[in-house]
Amino acid sequence: MARQKITTSSTAEYFSKNLQQVGFSSPTKAVLTTLKEAVDNSLDACEDAKILPDLYIEIKKAGAGTIKNTDLIKIIVEDNGPGLEPDEVPKVFGEYLASSKFGRGRCSRGQQGIGISAATTWAQLTSAKGVQVITKTPKMKQAFSCLVLVDIKNNKGIIKDKKPVQWDRPSGVRVEFLIDGRLQLQGEGGLLTYLMGTSLVNPHLTLKFKILDQAVQKVERVTQECPHVPDATEPHPHTMKLGEFIGHSHLFGKSTAATWLKRGFSRISSKALEDFVKNGLNKKLLEVTVDKLTDAQFKEIFAAIHKTELMAPTTRSVMTIGEEAFSQSIRRLGEVDFFAVLTRRPTICDFKPVAVEVAIARLKSGAVNVGELNANEETSVQVLRFANRVPLQFDKSACAMVKAIETVNWRTYGIVQPKGSLPQGPYVIAVSLVSPFIKFKNASKETVDASDELVEEIRRALIQAGQRLSRHIRQENRAADLEEKMRHIEQFCPILVDCLCRITQAPESRKKKATEGLVKLLGRDVNVAKLQLQEATQEAKKAKAAGKLQVVDDESLADVEADDSAPKTIAKKSAKVKTDEKIA
Amino acid sequence: MTKSDDEIPKLSKSLCLRMLTDLENAKRPVLEAVKCSLDNSLYSPKVGYLTPGDKMVRTELNVASVQKMSRAIFLLEILLRNLDTGAVNTKRELYYIAKGEVKHDPSLKPLDFQDQTESDSVIDFICEMLECYREDLNCYANDRGGQTYSNCLIVTEALPDGGKAVVDLSSLGTSPFQPKNRPQSLTLKAKKKIDFCLVVESEGTANTFVTNGFCKRNNSILLGAQGVPSNAVRGWCKLIQDQLKIPIYFFGDLDAYTMQNIYRTLKAGSAASLIRNSDFSAPDVRFLGVLPEDIKRYDLNDYPVKESDPSEARSLKKASDALKNDPFFKDKKNRGVVKILEWLLKNKRRCEQQSFFTVAPRDPIMPEKIILEKIKRGDFV
Numbered sequence: 009m010a011r012q013k014i015t016t017s018s019t020a021e022y023f024s025k026n027l028q029q030v031g032f033s034s035p036t037k038a039v040l041t042t043l044k045e046a047v048d049n050s051l052d053a054c055e056d057a058k059i060l061p062d063l064y065i066e067i068k069k070a071g072a073g074t075i076k077n078t079d080l081i082k083i084i085v086e087d088n089g090p091g092l093e094p095d096e097v098p099k100v101f102g103e104y105l106a107s108s109k110f111g112r113g114r115c116s117r118g119q120q121g122i123g124i125s126a127a128t129t130w131a132q133l134t135s136a137k138g139v140q141v142i143t144k145t146p147k148m149k150q151a152f153s154c155l156v157l158v159d160i161k162n163n164k165g166i167i168k169d170k171k172p173v174q175w176d177r178p179s180g181v182r183v184e185f186l187i188d189g190r191l192q193l194q195g196e197g198g199l200l201t202y203l204m205g206t207s208l209v210n211p212h213l214t215l216k217f218k219i220l221d222q223a224v225q226k227v228e229r230v231t232q233e234c235p236h237v238p239d240a241t242e243p244h245p246h247t248m249k250l251g252e253f254i255g256h257s258h259l260f261g262k263s264t265a266a267t268w269l270k271r272g273f274s275r276i277s278s279k280a281l282e283d284f285v286k287n288g289l290n291k292k293l294l295e296v297t298v299d300k301l302t303d304a305q306f307k308e309i310f311a312a313i314h315k316t317e318l319m320a321p322t323t324r325s326v327m328t329i330g331e332e333a334f335s336q337s338i339r340r341l342g343e344v345d346f347f348a349v350l351t352r353r354p355t356i357c358d359f360k361p362v363a364v365e366v367a368i369a370r371l372k373s374g375a376v377n378v379g380e381l382n383a384n385e386e387t388s389v390q391v392l393r394f395a396n397r398v399p400l401q402f403d404k405s406a407c408a409m410v411k412a413i414e415t416v417n418w419r420t421y422g423i424v425q426p427k428g429s430l431p432q433g434p435y436v437i438a439v440s441l442v443s444p445f446i447k448f449k450n451a452s453k454e455t456v457d458a459s460d461e462l463v464e465e466i467r468r469a470l471i472q473a474g475q476r477l478s479r480h481i482r483q484e485n486r487a488a489d490l491e492e493k494m495r496h497i498e499q500f501c502p503i504l505v506d507c508l509c510r511i512t513q514a515p516e517s518r519k520k521k522a523t524e525g526l527v528k529l530l531g532r533d534v535n536v537a538k539l540q541l542q543e544a545t546q547e548a549k550k551a552k553a554a555g556k557l558q559v560v561d562d563e564s565l566a567d568v569e570a571d572d573s574a575p576k577t578i579a580k581k582s583a584k585v586k587t588d589e590k591i592a
Numbered sequence: 593m594t595k596s597d598d599e600i601p602k603l604s605k606s607l608c609l610r611m612l613t614d615l616e617n618a619k620r621p622v623l624e625a626v627k628c629s630l631d632n633s634l635y636s637p638k639v640g641y642l643t644p645g646d647k648m649v650r651t652e653l654n655v656a657s658v659q660k661m662s663r664a665i666f667l668l669e670i671l672l673r674n675l676d677t678g679a680v681n682t683k684r685e686l687y688y689i690a691k692g693e694v695k696h697d698p699s700l701k702p703l704d705f706q707d708q709t710e711s712d713s714v715i716d717f718i719c720e721m722l723e724c725y726r727e728d729l730n731c732y733a734n735d736r737g738g739q740t741y742s743n744c745l746i747v748t749e750a751l752p753d754g755g756k757a758v759v760d761l762s763s764l765g766t767s768p769f770q771p772k773n774r775p776q777s778l779t780l781k782a783k784k785k786i787d788f789c790l791v792v793e794s795e796g797t798a799n800t801f802v803t804n805g806f807c808k809r810n811n812s813i814l815l816g817a818q819g820v821p822s823n824a825v826r827g828w829c830k831l832i833q834d835q836l837k838i839p840i841y842f843f844g845d846l847d848a849y850t851m852q853n854i855y856r857t858l859k860a861g862s863a864a865s866l867i868r869n870s871d872f873s874a875p876d877v878r879f880l881g882v883l884p885e886d887i888k889r890y891d892l893n894d895y896p897v898k899e900s901d902p903s904e905a906r907s908l909k910k911a912s913d914a915l916k917n918d919p920f921f922k923d924k925k926n927r928g929v930v931k932i933l934e935w936l937l938k939n940k941r942r943c944e945q946q947s948f949f950t951v952a953p954r955d956p957i958m959p960e961k962i963i964l965e966k967i968k969r970g971d972f973v
Contacts, residue, residue: 493655493656496655496658496659497655497658500658500659500662500702502699503662503700503703504658504661504662504665505612505615507665507666507668508608508665509612511605511608511669511672512605512609514612518616521615522616523615525614525615525616525617525618526615526653529615529618529619529620529653529654530654530658533654533655533656534655537655
């Protein structure tokens with residue numbers, strides 16, 4: 009074998025050749041990923057600074073792209089966050105793995121510091137321009153404007169065209185990418201679906217956007233509370249590998265092993281240290297300073313820890329949107345008929361803290377909805393997936409959230425579902441997963457790994473939300489049932505009696521008597537249906553009073569008493585819904 | 593159990609009267625029909641065909657069933673009108689007649705049928721309720737299959753207008769006689785002694801036999817079943833069996849579908865037609881082949897059953913279920929047929945009737961020779 013020269017590459021070099029791994033696998037995805045990375049950064053920055061985010065997004069075509077069948081797309085994202093210091097700008101936008109969040113175990117959107125640098129690289133590779141940045145911190149009198157490029161050979165950000173500019177806001181960042189791409193507005197991977205999804209899980213966000221020649225649209229925030237992102241907790245020793253474990257010790261060089269273990273990890277107490285000793289750890293080792301420990305000693309400590317049962321990791325590092333804010337937010341999806349939201353208590357799945365939130369909403373027939381997807385009785389429900397409050401829009405089938413939806417028996421809750429598939433109908437099922445350690449299936453963070461524990465946790469949330477929703481659906485079904493029964497009496501009684509009388513050549517007097525008898529007979533069935541409707545209505549009322557169910561246009565829960573006229577009101581409404589659905 | 597023309601109107605009228613009286617008394621009328629399914633099928637070798645058990649399908653009038661009952665009485669009225677005038681229709685035609693009635697009388701709109709399957713099931717329900725054949729209600733199916741050839745048979749048909757039509761099959765050359773699915777109107781007479789009747793599964797092969805002179809050389813009746821036997825074929829075989837009292841042999845493929853769906857239906861009727869199996873099955877018919885032993889004896893070309901093919905896999909599954917649940921296959925009298933099914937399930941091979949042509953490819957009448965040899969030797973089940 010001929011001897012070949014071995015070379016090394018920079019991180020930037022690697023990613024510039026493998027941009028498909030981080031969401032730039034097609035011109036369509038490139039636009040969405042660029043927008044997503046910019047929005048994620050803005051929202052994270054606002055939340056860290058406790059600022060209610062006001063985002064402005066503009067996307068327009070600026071000519072033909074250099075790649076075949078693409079356009080030159082301009083993407084502008086502007087926020088009111090704390091802004092970046094000028095010296096931070098090249099690191100944020102031009103350097104890979106430069107992040108304030110890497111490995112910290114917080115529930116922030118961005119984690120590694122790859123995404124936005126990849127977007128700059130894409131812009132640089134396709135339009136030969138990097139990203140145009142304007143930034144202003146509250147301390148700066150004038151904003152700072154520059155063009156950032158990636159020095160691919162050295163993984164460094166390069167700044168060009170530096171200049172001060174006037175900017176009429178106290179602080180914020182404005183980025184402008186010029187990239188080759190293709191615009192997809194609607195559908196699951198569409199920009200509109202992304203924007204509406206982002207506003208759904210960020211109730212505190214005010215979003216203004218202008219896409220192509222459309223007028224500026226504004227989605228107002230529905231809560232004035234900026235979410236508190238819990239601080240990261242120390243790592244749990246059972247989640248570490250030996251190498252990580254030894255690496256972690258370097259932060260505690262002069263401390264004793266006992267101090268390192270107690271302070272550097274969660275769930276290790278004095279009692280746990282005693283248990284380590286019981287499980288074969290030499291007690292003297294705990295008094296040795298960490299920098300003096302040999303690899304064999306580290307291994308001994310590590311083995312003892314893994315032999316010992318420890319409390320599961322804490323769930324304090326996990327945040328949720330909350331049912332109230334989620335309920336407010338879901339109304340922004342479109343014309344929602346009724347919905348149920350559910351926030352599960354944070355729990356441990358696969359030894360990682362996780363919180364699952366679910367919202368299920370039925371859209372009014374013919375309503376303009378998320379991403380303007382065609383929602384009707386025959387199509388599958390729209391699934392909105394979120395990981396750390398970021399919409400996931402691709403590779404749906406392998407995702408833990410979709411797998412969980414498919415395993416629920418939705419027919420129990422009155423929703424149509426072909427066997428082993430997603431349910432059908434004009435519903436939106438939104439599943440939000442928040443965890444400092446979400447296990448994605450790929451670097452572009454499009455799909456959450458479907459481990460059994462996680463799927464089960466999501467499934468439980470869906471079942472609970474489905475149960476809440478079913479109370480309203482059951483009430484509707486009962487009303488429709490009653491209406492159908494009454495219609496049957498009206499329609500078929502005269503026909504049946506007429507036919508019988510013609511065949512038997514019975515006189516008119518018998519016809520009258522038989523009609524009366526038939527109406528009396530069937531009236532008994534109707535009374536049973538009325539009782540069932542009353543029961544279902546009471547159940548739905550209770551669920552609503554307990555805040556478990558929200559009916560947007562709440563006429564159907566208007567006082568339904570045990571009189572004859574009440575069911576008709578409901579029946580009328582459900583009949584209207586039915587007719588509309590048929591038209592749809 | 594064929595019912596005479598005046599019996600059906602009487603039965604119908606009495607049923608409607610009962611319903612009307614119940615309604616007058618605010619009592620729920622109940623319609624009862626024989627349950628036509630395998631779990632209500634009985635088989636006795638003495639009777640020879642599947643008969644209904646005690647299970648009945650009860651339809652009680654309530655808001656959920658009022659539509660079905662109304663539709664049944666509505667269609668019954670149309671059928672009674674047909675019986676009165678002597679008009680006949682197919683199920684498809686009745687579907688359109690019903691739609692026409694609705695079109696001309698908007699008050700009947702709630703009864704409207706969305707597709708033919710809806711009206712078909714109501715017609716079947718009426719037949720089961722009155723325990724009659726749909727032919728008794730002047731509702732005829734297309735007379736598929738049963739093309740018959742013979743040099744010794746004369747058929748006399750009693751026509752609806754009271755006249756008679758006499759058909760001498762020997763005068764038809766290679767054209768077949770097509771039996772109707774109202775066998776009670778036909779009378780058979782042998783011109784000379786008929787030795788046997790051969791029912792061939794494939795109509796094409798039956799044609800080949802005739803063209804090659806089968807009927808000239810043999811005093812026989814030859815008929816093509818054309819797959820699963822229609823009512824016409826079933827009634828026709830029963831008629832040949834009862835009126836001519838000659839041996840009847842069935843010659844078809846060696847596979848689970850033929851044994852279970854074709855041969856069993858011809859010999860003992862089906863679970864879906866429990867109420868009319870007495871007139872639409874020929875219990876004396878014997879399975880001549882292809883038998884498993886024929887494959888070896890005549891070195892026939894056979895094939896493995898492709899379990900990847902959904903229809904063949906379904907057939908095997910049905911056959912294995914039939915061995916467990918079908919009273920025909922569970923009876924000791926039919927042990928021979930059961931053995932064939934077991935052989936098919938075990939070996940998962942199939943052999944077609946046309947494989948007899950491989951025995952002597954240059955002798956066009958070799959299959960006929962084998963068939964005659966098998967009959968002579970008693971080589972059938």
